[in-house]
Every structure is written in C-alpha cells, then in structure tokens.
Amino acid sequence: MSKYELAVVVSAKLEDDARAEVIEKVKALVTRFGGNITDVDEWGKKRLAYEIQKMKEAYYYFIHFESETTTPGEIEERIRIMDGVIRYLCVKQEA
Secondary structure (H helix, E strand, C coil), X not given: CEEEEEEEEEECCCCHHHHHHHHHHHHHHHHHCCCEEEEEEEEEEEEEEEEECCEEEEEEEEEEEEECCCXXXXXXXXXXXXXXXXXXXXXXXXX
16 A cells, blocks of 8 residues: 545635535545545645636645555546546655
C-alpha cells in the first residue's frame, strides 16, 4: 500500500451543500477503488494563481489516502468529468 495526496480545487460558484456533496463523491471514489482515507484537509477559499473559467477564487481540499498503485488512475479518470471540480492532482507521497 502506498500513500497518496489528492488535491481537489472546487468551484467557488457552488453553494456550501453542493460543495460538500462534491467532496463526499470524491471520498466515495477513493473508498470504492480500495483506498483508505487517512485525512481530509480543507484549506477553504483561496485565490487562484490564474483565472480559470472566469473565476479568481476556489475552494481547496487535500485528501490523504493509502491504496494500491492502480487506484489513483481510476480516481482521476472519474474526477476529470465531475461537475464542480475545476482542477485536481494526485501525487504519491514519499515513504
């Protein structure tokens, strides 16, 4: 099992309930593909480095999990088409 960090940038145009629902869907994807979530770090609303879809701010979430090496690819494949997620990045953490 390897440790991963999944950064998810969620649209600031979403209401609180919709934003929470997006993060719950992402967490469900992680567990669905055999991942074990260890921590969810919410950074809140931050200014983007550059404008994305005419937005200057977005909400940042960092989900730490442990899983097999095939899991991040499966998760990214599905996050790519999720509404509300404007950017994502999954990286393997050093042991």
